[in-house]
Amino acid sequence: MIAMLSASQLADRLARDAEAVCRHYLSAGHRAGNYWIVGDVANSKGKSLYVHLSGPRAGRWTDAATSQYGDLLDLVRETCGLVDFRDVADEVRRFLSLPHPASSRRGDAHTDPPVDRPAGERARRLFRMTKPLGRSLADSYLRQRGILRAAQHQALRFHPSCFYRDLVTGRTLSYPALIAAVTDPSGAITGVHRTWLDPGGDGKAKVNDPRRALGGLLGNAVRFRFPGNAPVPVIVAGEGLESILSLAHVMPGMPMAATLTANHLSAFRLPHGCQRLYIAADADAAGRHGIEGLSRRAQALGILPLVLTPELGDFNEDLRRLGPDRLTGHLRAQLAPEDAQAFLPT
Known part of the structure; x- marks a missing residue:
């Protein structure tokens, strides 16, 4: 019956040898005291994600950059890009050398090699x-x-x-x-x-x-209206998906990027040919940190950073509560005149 372990039981089994799990699935990291340190769940080099290796929190992990967290079962799921729990459980059984429910009835002790996908x-x-x-x-x-x-x-x-x-x-x-x-x-x-x-x-x-x-966020983003490999002279970048989509609703021709977190906003790789960067602000401290970091990077590249601020908490709240016409008028006062003319309805 060992192959029929529940999700929590599988996570507990992994936690018993947390360092071995980390060395296998997060091989780009290293041990530092009671923690395994690595960049993210995509096994990138860095020090944002840390895994407790012993004690009452053994196997628990947190990514300080993305606010993701979980246990080692979640870690296997994220690193392998698995969707169905059955696939996650099968991968964990392979790692732990536990028999599969079907193969154990046949007496087949064969196990497949661990999944290792980019x-x-x-x-x-x-x-x-x-x-x-x-x-x-x-x-x-x-x-x-x-x-x-x-x-x-x-x-x-x-x-x-x-x-x-x-x-x-x-x-x-x-x-x-x-x-x-x-x-x-x-x-x-x-x-x-x-x-x-x-x-x-x-x-x-x-x-x-x-x-x-899930996957590699650092430097990347959810992109809207990007013109392929052509230069992007003007862009809006911000954290929240719905906030950026709200801006895209009233500025449908403007290239936009949602980086999903404040830390990833700070690290966003600006497109080729960018001359002006509008940074969509949210009303929180973490958002200000991301804005400041991206602004410094833009200035170092000779790109003019300009901050767009909502009237309420974020641009989706502005769109829902104040309406698209008022949001358009509020943005018009913040955009460079040539951008207001090019991207906002007249």
Whole structure:
């Protein structure tokens, strides 16, 4: 019956030898005292993600840059880019050399080698499982947020039953989800962002953390209206997906990028040919940190950074509560005259 372990039991088994798990799945990292230190769940070099190796929190990990956290079962899921819990459990059994339920009945002791996929491939695997956004629950969700033309953006897709694991209870569930592709400057998918949705259409799913990212975010973003490999002289960059989509709703021709977190906003790689950078602000301290970091980098590259501020908490709140006309007027006063003329309706 050992092959029938529950999710929490599998996580406990992994935690018994947390360092071995880290050395296998996060080989780019290193041990520092009671922690394993690495860049992120994509096994990048760095020191943002740390895993407790012993004690009562053995196996628990946190990524300070993305605010992701979880146990070693979540770590296996993220590093391998797995979606279904069955695939996660199979991968853990292979690592722990536990028999598979089917093979144990046959007496077959064969185990497959561990899955080791590049971060881009893992993200593309999930994105390939999605459907067009139009007329989906995700499209309806965004329309409720005042974002009416989201289906025009190729970076946005819909997954009708996306795997979700509750980090508190260990339960594995599935919810419909809005999926956004995170891409590098060449347009290659390096990660995905998931927003789990309530199946009945009542906003986001009623879970502790309905938004999570997977894959390589550092320097990259969810991009809208980027002109391929052509120079991008003017761009808007910001954190939140819905905040940037709200700006795209009233400035449909402006290239925009959602970096998803304040730390990733600070590290965003600016496009070739950029001359003016508008940074979409949110009303929080972490957002100010990201704005300051990106502004310094832009200035060092000879790019003029300008901050766009909402009237309320963020631009989606402005769009929903104040309406598109007032949001347009508020932006017109903040844009350079030539940009207001080019990108805002007259």
